[in-house]
Amino acid sequence: MNFSTIMSPRKLLAAALTASLALTGCSKNDDAAVDSDQPSLALVVSTLNNPFFVTLKEGAEKKADEFGYNLMVLDSQNDSAREMTNVEDLAVRGVSAILLNPADSSAAGNTVRAANRANIPVITLDRGAEGGEVLSHVASDNVAGGELAGDFIAEQLKKKGFAGGEVMQLEGVAGTSAARDRGEGFMKSVTTHNMTLVASQPADFDRTRALNVTENLLQAHPNVKAIFAQNDEMALGAITAVKAAQRDIIVVGFDGTDEGIKAVESGDLAATVAQQAGMIGEIGIEIARQALSEKPVEAYTPVELRLVTSG
Known part of the structure; x- marks a missing residue:
């Protein structure tokens, strides 16, 4: 996958964005600096005001801890503009990969392109993105x-x-x-x-x-x-x-x-x-690990569904 280079100075962008960004559930890394000793990943989730996405986050955190990765979790609060701000800030921070659960699949194309410009691979979870270059998509059918x-x-x-x-x-x-x-x-x-x-x-x-x-x-x-x-x-x-x-x-x-x-x-x-929300988060981290190791990844990884009834 080919990505273009960053076009604007990072320090100016950092000053403008850091004040407005709220980080939620950050693992080992709550400030602007990134620990260079370990790969730092980010999960940008549509909302944490929904039990499904909380479970997805917990699955990602569990797998990131297992691999020894720093994982920043950012809540877009169902707002595509906030989602874009989150990703632009992550470009400044220099994370190694972004796991994105879009607030809106159509608007997320611009968000993905912002990550593309910063040479940061994007893995979408549960919801796809219509536009930009996505490395891999993890979701149920x-x-x-x-x-x-x-x-x-x-x-x-x-x-x-x-x-x-x-x-x-x-x-x-x-x-x-x-x-x-x-x-x-x-x-x-x-x-x-x-x-x-x-x-x-x-x-x-x-x-x-x-x-x-x-x-x-x-x-x-x-x-x-x-x-x-x-x-x-x-x-x-x-x-x-x-x-x-x-x-x-x-x-x-x-x-x-x-x-x-x-x-x-x-x-x-x-x-x-x-769905298996936790597994979606875990698989997202596993795919990021493969990508960071320069191993080939699947464009789409389906996660099994099951019908739960009282019978």
Whole structure:
């Protein structure tokens, strides 16, 4: 992979950026200087206000500690502009590689290009980046996961005598590859099983927003029999709305967070498509290690999915 050289003076950029950057969960290295005795990596995560990404971070930290790497963790707070600032600051710090979980796949192209200009390899985690040169991508097959959720819903509806019934979808953050791919897989299943999609609306991977969106959609669509939420946080919000409406509706989530799995075990959530968030973080660090050792790496590493049900 070819990268261009840095075009602007680093010291000026450092002075402008350091004051505005908040570092979260830094390992062995909390200031601007980088320990030259060990490779220093960075994880730029879309948000740490989501259990899935906290687990991803913990997996990366565990593997970095195992290899003796410094790992800086930066929270973009679901803001692409902050994400860009984070990466520009990392270019000043001279990290060896960046693991990027984009806030927005489309906007992340500019972020990746900023790392490219600094000759820093980028490995994307869970969400892809549309633009720039990415060394490797680590993620579950979100299309397959969305289809798996749809197939499960179709099977459950058939068992209840509602084959081809009305279903809804709660979408994640618009512009993310995860939301797009999970929706694509689910829609494929909807078509295959002749289900009737009456609503598909963004709730931004957020529990509270999902609660509000579901409340409104349930009023508008009184015959809905199932809801697919593109992550567990939205599924948990949907469950609260369904209970309040005293409706018998199948709710399926995605991610397999601890709380999501507990909701399946309690019978509140019918199922969740479980990713292995910690493994995504661990594999990202392993790929960075291969790259630093100048070993070939795979352009894409899939991480296995599994459907968690109460049965």
